[in-house]
Amino acid sequence: MSRLGKITRRTLLVGAVAVAGGAAFGIYQIRKPVTNPLRPEQGASLNPYVIIDQHGISIIAPRAEMGQGVHTTLAALVAEELDADWESVRVLHGPPAAAYFNAALAHGALPVPGYAMQDWQRSVTEGLGAATKLLGLQVTGGSTSTIDGFTRMRMAGASAREALKAVAAERLGVEIGALRTESGQVIAPDGTEIDYRDLAEAAATRPVPQVALRNPDDWKLLGRSLPRSDMRAKVTGQAQFSTDINLDGMKFATVRVCPYLGGGMAGFDPAPALALPGVEQVLDLGDGIAVVASNTWAAMQGAEAVQIDWTPSPLPATTDEMLDQIARAFDTRPNSTMRDQGSPDDLAAQIEVEYRAPFLAHSTMEPMGATALLQDGHLTLWVGNQAPREHAKVAADAAGIAVEDVTLHTVFLGGGFGRRVETDITRQAAALAAMLPQTPIRLTWSREEDMRHDFYRPAAIARMRGAVSDGRAVLFDAKIAAPSVTRAAIGRMIGREMGGPDKGHVEGAFDQPYAIPNYRVAGHLADLDVPIGFWRAVGNSFNGFFHESFIDELAHAAGRDPLQFRLDHVSAESPVAGGVLEAVRDLSGWGAPVPEGVGRGVAMTWSFGTPTAVVIDLEREGGKIRIARAFIACDPGLVLDPAIVRAQMESGLIYGLSAALMGEITFTDGRADQGNFPEYDALRIFNTPRIEVAIVQDNPHMGGVGEPGTPPAMPALANALFALTGQRVRELPLIKHADFLV
Template structure:
């Protein structure tokens, strides 16, 4: 445990926070106490979320800040109960530690639609959280952070507050119940104030008081749009990302790994690289090279100059051949049929169509990077990441040392979207640092390396059969084929293959709140070895498109208004989901006459616990089709920070629209054809719609907000294109089929 103490102190020091003399203190118990990683070497009773030292109050966020505002909301949970002064707290990334397990990751484990979970099923999934704890998955993902922290981080704040009050009560000879707390101070009935800093040492050694959480009516911070804790650093250039760490004697590195995915390196000649001014070393990484130089530019020039003999990829030579391989999965038995109602085989299909979506890159704003140094046998890594314990493990393996000898600092992530769960960058940084011990290394990938070595959102194919009768859907029968993200990514993380029905593969299709008598969704797992991973909204990102475009087709086949058609099928099944559809209907004045130069589309997807509906307005202009307006409504239940929810909804929408308009990774001989933004662009300010977000709170259960904006964006756009042009495009991206303004 002393190592974790050291780790934490180093973490805090890097965050420019002196913790000497500080104390962490503690409370939270879930069946049995978690080990507090913040324990000072000679520490007492501890809390993984609060440190008070002479500088003030630091709140430890167990999740990665990648833009989604999680540091702010998680810190507010603690600060609310602790009565800390919001403007003066500091928020820090927690070190890799089992205490920071994400219990809410398991909430989606049952093969049941979220909207339809019975109370006992919710209790079962909460029990499954303990399994996640055993695995110790400290993962930021699945739009789970706030739900996961909602109770335990408030408890951490509350018990710390009561411990501080207890010390003050003893010291003053008064009853604890007569004391109140405000802005980091304990206040007596006669107005005497004692700063928490003067109580903390004693408070840290006390038994943890049992506390009740405050009623939401009493909240002062939660429920408000708070100033984000990271804002000032991010507008002054002071926020530290993976390659912003400045160390004495630092060298600069980049890598060039075999771009023919799955291929390797038969040999290389470093001479041309070594001739580049500033290049110092070329290292053999097995499947590619690392180049170390006096600056990153020289390293990148050097990496380009190395003459490398690549060995080929075993992947199909073309993207078309990859799709053929995916389609072959339809011939095999489905991996899952998680929705299977009525007798779909007995209903003749009125519509039978196929949909396709492409591979996508995460394309985070910050290319992969890390800083690392191996000094006196101890490896220190700074890397923005979504899974610190996994990164730490991989770093130790790559450097050939024990995990005890690794310190891993999570720094700000320049976008995550699922990409930074993956440990490849950390493995490389650790390996390079181990090859040049005592030399700090700043490793920066080129954009091309980033785009060509992603863990892509998989391509997918859906075969749909449907029928309508008397204005209603009577058949919705979907078969979905794609390689399995769950198996690929979880296999990498936990080191074993997941068996059984793959829920992530069909999420967004099997679990939608529609009442359709013959309703079936079958998932077929394709055997295709393209590296794939979690991409914002994961399975929902493609299944949402399939589901909601096909619902649109059924609506038009029935001669019905597509929004009212949805409401007729959704309202009975889930009033909460019906609510978001009604909200976008009202916000957009749906049904009012529009000019013939305007096309409106709608879609609604329930993902990560949050139903989200989107209406898109397209307008034909002289220069092309403009995505003029977007109306979104979501219902994540209890909202802790409305501005952050709104920002995440807009963010998710734009991420989805960008992919739907122009996102596509294709492969030739196993190498991605796209390498940089000119070939893989995204929406920019001028072609992003004006967005209006409505936030409802009728959902009795808290849902996530980081991802649910993405899935409905894509089908709403395609449905709007149909409304505008009459052309039903059943593949993405749309740009090859329509002249969007880009």
């Protein structure tokens, strides 16, 4: 059996259920063949998404489960066509493999607003999809997973089903057309049932039948809320995250890397750590140290005890100086002007204001962690991650071995939000495993290490000019300055700088469906080396706040109702977005008189293919302001699992509200001032609003759901604060400006 076979077997073993004698189905293709990475030792894989063994059917989800429910929906795509019994299907994460490239990542690549994309432009992105395949990007991000899997994974299920039927037809001596399938069985006209398990090995050797996909009217699983495949494991403590792997002889480690970002380490004294009980070794990581101990707590105590001589950060000494540096980008030529309509320079501004958004941490519930073992030259890693092939490459590099000698298990992610695209934890774990061969290492970061070594959502500044006339906006002129996430994060991933106009930098501002005659959005890239990365909704997370706060200012300047003002500008430009505004209006009862002591705000952002509108109600309560109610309406087009869409909308909303209300990372001498939840908190159950969600399905194209709830939550909150207090806050977080219940 090949190395790949062994790799796959180990992967499946980690799924908590051993695959003993399975089958992975044939070579599956749409246009070009992709190599099926699945080679079970004694079974059949019918394609990269289906393994059938003696225990039943396993479906391979090529994307990471970080809470967004994607394992459930992706598996349902296959199960729907395969006629597998949902309750008995196992869902496993696939190994790093080119077969699992994410083509839908390219849908956002064209420099045109998603809402206005023409059919021919969509087909161009299909070609770009092939390019991401060449790059082999197996990335969970950009709210793309379901869109990417929608056709491919149904086809995988359908072709596996037909291959199984073909084998059954031969055995029974009947026409294939006379057979039907149900609950993992082929059923003959005379009632004879053959279990898929008895057909899989033969079916796996067949050429792949090309099959028409079922009509959605005939769907049994898709379109309804399914029990999530990961739920039972997650309520019993059995779900395995990066540091939940138990191995014989395991050692426990933590790291302490220079917190003065960009700085290093001039030297260290390990003696105080080595004197502590349980501490075994202090290892030099170059820019910091790792402590290896008999348990994680001893390692963490040891890491604190090591005397380290840090070298300073090259970053500006204060956050204010950093923002000054970002503001200097306004003096440079814009990197992009992706919206440029009318003659903005010829109009006098009635409102001219500046907005600011702070650095933010991802603050996933699970701090960064990984488990690693280098044994006989082969590295095995367990790490929840959003880019398995990148992580495997980095691990190989850190351990000084070939990538073929790396087995990477993508376990559950204790929150991702973009943080686990980054490979820093994997690099450290692999380096430690290489320093201590034959010894399993469980590496756990402290919360402080996690918060102080994030790849932050960048701070951003917007300078806005606007004017209204006869109740309508006539000028919307935005200049946005921020460091480029695209350049930083993609650069880290592909090893070269991205050139050209940076769409991600201005997304959420240039691509909104408003009809305004003089409408310009220019992006200025700031030169500031704070580590930054993808943070839920990326550029939309600050641009949504800028755009929709300023639209609110224009509405009030025009003396208009802010929701109707939006509808007037949006409906003709995009009926789909207009429909979402109407849905949130109806859901929230917008227009009815607002009681004394209540402030109500609205915002709408089109991001990741899904227009999403939010209404927030604030109430005064005992001298504090409570976020009392939230209403959210979205239109992601065809919905495959309503409960998961609803959960993601609530999740994105709460993530956005948390940031807008209290999220801020500040720096002193290049070191983040916030290290743990008491300094960087989020909404909790008592200050989370009551939430209602409306899902519209008029969008002709499928959009994402993991991120679109986040951007409009922030301006809706700020706009509600304006409605309540008359105070227009143009700087987040709001807690610095108003007395919220926290």
